[in-house]
Amino acid sequence: MTIHVLGAGVAGLTTAFRLARAGREVVVHEAASALGGQAASWLAGGMLAPHCEAATADPSIVAPGLEGIAFWKEATDVEACGTLVLAGARDAGDLRQFAARTSGHETLDADAIAALEPDLAGRFRAGLFYRDECHLDPRRAMQSLARGIREAGGTILYASVAEAETFAGETVVDCRGLRSNAGDLRAVRGEMVLLRSREVALSRPVRLLHPRSPIYVVPREDGIFMVGATMIESDRSGPITLRSAVELLSAAYALHPAFAEAEVVETGAACRPAFPDNLPRVERQGRVVTFTGLFRHGFLLSPAFSAEAAAIAAEIEDAS
Incomplete structure (x- = not known):
C-alpha cells in the first residue's frame, strides 16, 4: 500500500526520502505549486550547528544534530568548515x-x-x-531530496491539497507544520x-x-x-x-x-x-503519524526525527 506524506518541507522530504530509499511506495502531497516558495524550509539558513544551537535550546539536540550531519552528507552537498x-x-x-x-x-x-x-x-x-559543525544550502538540499525520492520510485504531487482523512485506511505521515493536526503548536x-x-x-x-x-x-x-x-x-x-x-x-x-x-x-x-519546549515530536494516532515542531532546527533535527517517523509508518504498513 501507499504511504502518503503530507507536506514537502524539510520534515516531509526527509521522511519520504527515507521511506522511498527503503523500498516503500511513497507519494508526497504538497499544497504549493512548486518546491519552496515562501516556506520556512526554503528560507532557512541551513546551519548544521548543534553545539551553537544548544546555547538557547535543550542540550538534547546536540547528539541527534551531530548524527544528522552524516545523513546530509549522503543526501546533498555539505560544507564541513565549522x-x-x-x-x-x-x-x-x-x-x-x-x-x-x-x-x-x-x-x-x-x-x-x-x-x-x-x-x-x-x-x-x-x-x-x-x-565539528557544518552548513548546507537548504534549497539545493531540498532539490536533492526531491530528486532522490523520484529516483527511488516515489512521487511528489504539487498543488495537491490533502488531509489525513482523504486517505482513510492508508498510512499517512503529516508533516505540514502549522497546518498539521498536532495540538499545542x-x-x-x-x-x-x-x-x-x-x-x-x-x-x-x-x-x-x-x-x-x-x-x-x-x-x-x-x-x-x-x-x-x-x-x-x-x-x-x-x-x-x-x-x-x-x-x-x-x-x-x-x-x-x-x-x-x-x-x-x-x-x-x-x-x-x-511546541512549548521548542523540540519536535513524532506522534501516532491510528494510521496517521504526525511529525512537526522543528522550530528553528529544521535541517539540524529532521534527519533524526524523520527516521523515527519513517520507522513508525513502515511498522504500520507491515502490520496491515
Missing part, C-alpha cells in the same frame, strides 16, 4: 556566556580569527570556533535577507552576538550571503518588516562595513511550527 562565533569588544561578556552554555568549541584570539577568515582580520579580539515568525557582495568573502557561517539583534551570516555560492534570522512570537504572514530589515542589515554591517555596499537580492519571512 562555525565561528564572534562578539564586539564591548560584548565580551556575551561571548563568555555563550561559551559557558555550549561545548565543542575552541577559543580564538585575533590572529586565529584572521587565519580562519582573513576578511575579518583586525575586527574582533576573541571568538569561538565549533570545528505555536507560530514563530522568522525573517531573512539574501545579500550579494564581491567585497566580503567568508568560508563558514559566522554568528555575531550583537546586543540588539544577534545574527548569523551564511556564505553561499556566487557571493551570496544569507543573513538571518528574527524570532518573533507571531503567526502573521506577509513580507519582512522594515524593523527586521534594518536590524538584520545593521548587524551585517557591524560584522563587516563592506556589507553596506552589498546588493539586497531577496527578503523573506515565514512562520515556523514550535
